[in-house]
Amino acid sequence: MSLSRRQFLLAGAGVTAAATLGACATSSGMQVRAPAAGVTRVSLGRVTATTLNDGFVARPLDANFVRNAPLAAVQAALAEAGLPTDKVEVPFNPLLVDVGGQRVLFDVGNGEFGAPTTGRLLANLSAAGVDPGSITAVVFSHFHGDHINGLRNRAGSVVFPKARVFAPAPEWNWWMDDQRMASAPEAMRGAFQATRRVFGPIAANVQRFEPGVEILPGVKSVPAFGHTPGHTAFVIEGGSRRLMYWADTTNVAALFVRNPDWAVMFDMDPEAARRVRRRLADLVISEKMLLAGYHLTGPAIGELTTRGSGYDFIPVKA
């Protein structure tokens, strides 16, 4: 068969699969499917990773959002990515991984406590055909409200009744310190209160781990302190490839993947966060890992490449 004939058939097969199944086999051996809007499933051999969108918030853009760059530079970066320049849309993307007989959910979204444009996780789990009762572990990267509030609903019930709950010990120790809460500035009071609402009644059941250890077979935690005092990333052994979930190592890709030295207003220790951003990005690239991140673009899972003094995030395509 001639090369052009084979290419033609391959192209045809790709179009058919994409059109009829929403499926696409990429050159790296991954299988990508989008069973519903807001749900993207990537098969990596022994492991399946599914990103589940929990909605977004649109924030008016002001000089505070990026602490150490002129507003005009921030607007130029948004424009270069084809995004509006008067606001920033921040999406929320929990990650579900089926690995080693476990079904692990990393971060749980805003639940019933966020903006009206959020709280989509349970609907998207349902669209993905996943029963919340089938989730065996919930793993938190850090304790900001957009990551933890979905664990328990307004009635107080844990939404994932069979899941073991894992949290980074340094994150727990920082936020659950009552003395620190008492002396915290008024603006941080709500964040401290959220940690107590979510974890207070189930504290005895939360497994705290030291970042660096393997928390479950095939799931290794990686210290990534800076965004918060105990912010933690995870590397999942994926079979054909490893996957890093780096949570809030960056906020939106067009700004902070492209310009890793920029500091988003939510980074509690901007200098440490900046070092972590470059260290993990370089690791993802040198080890050829797939990358998922909570506030990344589109399906929030894809490839990282270098460009100039920064990086580009290229989401997978279903």
Ligand SMILES: [Zn+2]
């Ligand atoms: Zn976040």
